[in-house]
Amino acid sequence: MTNRLPRIALILLLIALPVSAQKDAPIKEQNIRAELGFLASDAMQGRGSGTGYERIAAEYISSQFRQFGLEPGGDTDSAGNKDYVQQVPATERSKMTWNAIGVLKGSQPGEAIMLSAHLDHLGVNESLTGDKIFNGADDDASGSVAVLELARVLAAGKRPRRTIYFVCFGSEERGGYGSRYFIANSPVPLTEIVADLTFEMLGRPDEKVPAGKLWLTGFERSTLGPELARQGAALVADPHPEQHFFRRSDNYPLALRGVIAHTVSSFGLHADYHRPSDDISKIDFPFMTRSLNSLVKPVQWLANSTFRPAWLPGQAPTR
Numbered sequence: 436m437t438n439r440l441p442r443i444a445l446i447l448l449l450i451a452l453p454v455s456a457q458k459d460a461p462i463k464e465q466n467i468r469a470e471l472g473f474l475a476s477d478a479m480q481g482r483g484s485g486t487g488y489e490r491i492a493a494e495y496i497s498s499q500f501r502q503f504g505l506e507p508g509g510d511t512d513s514a515g516n517k518d519y520v521q522q523v524p525a526t527e528r529s530k531m532t533w534n535a536i537g538v539l540k541g542s543q544p545g546e547a548i549m550l551s552a553h554l555d556h557l558g559v560n561e562s563l564t565g566d567k568i569f570n571g572a573d574d575d576a577s578g579s580v581a582v583l584e585l586a587r588v589l590a591a592g593k594r595p596r597r598t599i600y601f602v603c604f605g606s607e608e609r610g611g612y613g614s615r616y617f618i619a620n621s622p623v624p625l626t627e628i629v630a631d632l633t634f635e636m637l638g639r640p641d642e643k644v645p646a647g648k649l650w651l652t653g654f655e656r657s658t659l660g661p662e663l664a665r666q667g668a669a670l671v672a673d674p675h676p677e678q679h680f681f682r683r684s685d686n687y688p689l690a691l692r693g694v695i696a697h698t699v700s701s702f703g704l705h706a707d708y709h710r711p712s713d714d715i716s717k718i719d720f721p722f723m724t725r726s727l728n729s730l731v732k733p734v735q736w737l738a739n740s741t742f743r744p745a746w747l748p749g750q751a752p753t754r
């Protein structure tokens with residue numbers, strides 16, 4: 436009798452552990468579903484670059500940043516109030532667009548990291564028959580949600596050493612106007628950004644990499660990816676080098692300016708890319724939840740460490 440009770444208790448504990456470990460994972464599937472469900476809903480009309488729907492996406496993301504307790508990193512109005520939205524003025528070549536910027540202030544001045552994605556997509560094509568709405572559930576509502584969920588978790592923890600910029604860009608799909616304007620009018624000197632992770636299309640697993648893994652563009656170019664993987668991130672090298680994804684997202688203009696900037700993805704070259712069929716129904720929420728949770732501790736580590744990633748010899752992009 437004296438022996439048996441503890442043994443039963445131990446067995447119960449062993450049964451309960453995996454279940455509670457999952458339940459205690461910091462990023463919750465229900466939050467991913469909530470945010471992605473809104474951004475990629477038909478009501479958002481495909482978040483067309485430079486449209487009112489893109490603006491609503493920026494306002495929604497801003498509202499979430501505020502709820503998480505981030506500081507606003509966008510425009511200041513005439514009364515001196517700071518906003519999360521950064522309005523990008525129209526130019527000859529671009530319509531108005533909107534970025535959303537939230538800041539988690541660190542304790543160490545002069546050092547920052549950046550987590551980014553693009554909030555726009557291709558909008559609506561009236562000339563199509565059938566489904567006309569490009570919902571962009573994977574491209575890039577999934578990346579915007581990755582930024583949101585990392586913001587939620589990091590803002591709830593203790594103050595990091597490095598300041599963290601959470602940025603969702605407008606008009607990536609129309610030439611990267613949001614990120615270009617951000618770079619030209621950055622709230623933080625680019626030299627202070629120790630690393631940028633851009634999140635693009637990680638809502639579905641890529642069969643070319645092991646189950647549960649995300650990949651990093653330009654993994655072999657810098658010390659960032661290998662170090663994050665050592666810290667537990669489910670990150671491997673990009674299995675599609677022929678696609679040149681390293682140069683095809685908002686990380687690239689930052690990388691050209693010297694920032695160690697890569698894109699996290701799991702895009703398996705699926706047939707729904709840039710089609711109205713890139714819908715919520717195709718998102719693998721358990722995969723997305725698991726893989727994003729693997730990034731929480733490594734990103735927390737990066738935000739709190741003195742580790743400075745660097746380009747490997749000859750690997751910094753030049754044009």
Ligand SMILES: [Zn+2]
Nearest residue numbers: 553574575635
């Ligand atoms: Zn995209």
